[in-house]
Amino acid sequence: MPFRSAAHRAPNDPAQYDDLVAQWWRPRGAFAMLHWLAAARAAVIPPSTGPDAVLVDLGCGAGLLAPHLGGKGYRHIGVDLSQTALAQAVAHGVSPVRADVRFVPLADGCADVVCAGEILEHVRDFAAVVAEACRVLRPDGLLVLDTLADTWLSRMLAVSVAERLPGGPPPGIHDPALFVDRGRLIECCADQGVALTLRGIRPSAVDVARWLAHRTESVRMLPVGTTAVLFQGWGRKERS
Template identity: 60%
Template sequence: MRSMPRNDPRQYDDLVTEWWRPAGTFAILHWLAAARAALIPPASGPGRVLVDAGCGGGLLAPHLRGKGYRHIGVDLRHAGLRQAAPRGMTAVNGDVTALPLAARSADVVVAGEILEHVTDLPGTVAELCRVLRPGGLVVLDTINDTALARLITVTLGERFGVAPVGLHDPALFVPPRRLVAEFARHGVTLKVRGVRPSMRGLFRWLALRREVSGRPIVPAPSTAVLYQGIGSKSLGIEGRDRYTRERHAG
């Protein structure tokens, strides 16, 4: 792979063939996508839209089949989108800091393993909230800004091949308290919980480089390394009125 600065998005172009190798470089991203999808309920009616911000190669798509959403994936890299498009989703080229979507157009917004890569966290959160309808759901996962997270994700992770060298810039890791506060500024109440790979699944992948089945991501007692977030956008007076009209119309 080319020598690049940490967190350079061009790395994903060089790694494009890894997106759909379940036992390959992005194995843990497959596991996290499945865990993320478990937090997303079936669509409450026809025409519901789910926006997958920073969708990469579309790893969330298989886990949404049968849930009834129009799945729109937005990503900066064309190479990943070409992998995502055949997976049953609408692939859109765009930046998560300026989503090419209308305000209040999404019933669910998903941000999986993207917030630790953005250089403008407030702007990104503002965009996620802008496209989310009042009463809509946000689901995310990201990496905490702790010494333990830097040790596991960068120092050890890169040494043992859990993450490609240079994929993360630990200066961009996101403390939960900051993320909760950013979402609260836009009327989204976010709750977080720690998660981690199962020891059995991680060992099987590291030692044997084989695909892992079952539940390779499990709850963790701490948010110190990886954590999920789930929240809903406040209806407000205008939002409550619109929500009532839509439900009656549906």
């Protein structure tokens, strides 16, 4: 059954994450799909090339990316507004920074990798978040993101359908008006010196069936031929 604890909130109200704070690390909880997406995001991130490599995780939540970075050699810095989520991130080895992702209090060029996972569709000015992500990224550093496309298909599948299904996002967690225009996203990244590659992804139907039958705790995200719903993006910042 979907989670209804935040039904009294307005769509996309950040307070929903405090309402659902106990759900973050439950593999069958309200944020189950965020676990699946964190694994898919980590798969795009290469091992670090030096002992002092830094990964900045924008909108890190409770640090769901952390278990998938083991052995890759990064200092994992998580930026989020939710104090309750950050407290859990710390317990998983994340160095916390409580801040708005539009105004990140980190130095220019400090990060080898910047992740923006499932955050751009929650902000009113995603271009500002992209600018901050690219500002803290060093030349030749890697930007990795995933988000929801601003299309009728995405609004139908990600909200009307997914928010009613087990494993899908909690009802009201998204405001479809904030979904991301892919062309503008590519332009914003290009303006900041990052040539972004996009790839559509979806949960494995076989894995979802196994997950529903309690035969697995994880679901693979698979590539698809369209970016019209859920998609990943990655690209390196040009050298000066």
